[in-house]
Amino acid sequence: MELQNLPDKKVLELCAQYGAAALEARRKFLGLLPEVNRRGLWRRKGYGSIFEFAAKMAGVSEEQVRNVLNLERKFAVLPQLRKALVSGRVSVNKLIRVAAVVTPENEDFWAKKVEILSQNAVATLVRDMKQAGMELRAQPVSQEKHKFVKLPEGVADKLEKLAAKGLDIGQLLEEFLDKREAELAQAETKLQEKMELEIRDRSRHLPVEVKRLLLRRHGDKCAVEGCRKPAEQVHHLRPWARGGGQEPDNLKPLCRGHHELAHAGSGARAAGGGTAGSGLQCGPAR
Ligand SMILES: [Zn+2]
Ligand SMILES: [Zn+2]
Numbered sequence: 001m002e003l004q005n006l007p008d009k010k011v012l013e014l015c016a017q018y019g020a021a022a023l024e025a026r027r028k029f030l031g032l033l034p035e036v037n038r039r040g041l042w043r044r045k046g047y048g049s050i051f052e053f054a055a056k057m058a059g060v061s062e063e064q065v066r067n068v069l070n071l072e073r074k075f076a077v078l079p080q081l082r083k084a085l086v087s088g089r090v091s092v093n094k095l096i097r098v099a100a101v102v103t104p105e106n107e108d109f110w111a112k113k114v115e116i117l118s119q120n121a122v123a124t125l126v127r128d129m130k131q132a133g134m135e136l137r138a139q140p141v142s143q144e145k146h147k148f149v150k151l152p153e154g155v156a157d158k159l160e161k162l163a164a165k166g167l168d169i170g171q172l173l174e175e176f177l178d179k180r181e182a183e184l185a186q187a188e189t190k191l192q193e194k195m196e197l198e199i200r201d202r203s204r205h206l207p208v209e210v211k212r213l214l215l216r217r218h219g220d221k222c223a224v225e226g227c228r229k230p231a232e233q234v235h236h237l238r239p240w241a242r243g244g245g246q247e248p249d250n251l252k253p254l255c256r257g258h259h260e261l262a263h264a265g266s267g268a269r270a271a272g273g274g275t276a277g278s279g280l281q282c283g284p285a286r
Helices: 008-039 050-058 062-077 079-086 092-099 107-116 119-137 153-164 169-197 208-218 256-264
Strands: 233-236 251-254
Touching: 008 050, 008 062, 008 079, 050 062, 062 079, 062 092, 079 092, 079 107, 092 107, 092 119, 107 119, 119 256, 153 169, 169 208, 208 251, 233 256, 251 256
Parallel strands: none
Antiparallel strands: 233 251
């Protein structure tokens, strides 16, 4: 059949099929470059450099060539990752993410992760690991530590006046935060009861009250501590397929990376719940 007569679905299927094959071929080509470079084979084909060789033969950028050569050097003591690179099984962009944290001691761990996780999830996991490591090493300097709290002048003025009267501002704010926590818990319980009454809402649509509550508790950011990415998906701690519902305490707004990690059942700080390989798509956050 002529291309213009093919149905949309078929055209898209062909794109997906050829696209995947093109990416695989590109990974394999990149994997060959360190060997080509070692043997100086680019000269044999009349090219001026390995960069020209890669650009003319496969449209690969100079930066990408450098990345492969650097990674392969770095992986000299990391045989599993080296193999993943030169065989073209794992992309250079994904391997770059782990290069900063991988050691011969933790290579096993990372070799498995790069096989099963997406590039985004690998990057998230690396960030979590680095953050966890940093917290163990040292407390951040004070000006770094409270970078998200800036009081509007009006509020600062009010607090200043109260402090001048001898009130303990720390305790005051503590009480305020406790009160907020109690209010949220109460709102959650109420919502929970209401939803249980309404014969378990099994629709995938997230009720607007639940959305509002999640926003009140977590803001619009990922619920994993220390993560500042926007929450893009709502994760079900007890999976949908096993009867988990849309009750607020079964839900956690997460960024894409942490969501994938929750389902892969790994993470420096577990995002919670999520069973390995459940393959379940939880809902969008908004
Ligand atoms: Zn999920
Ligand atoms: Zn996150």
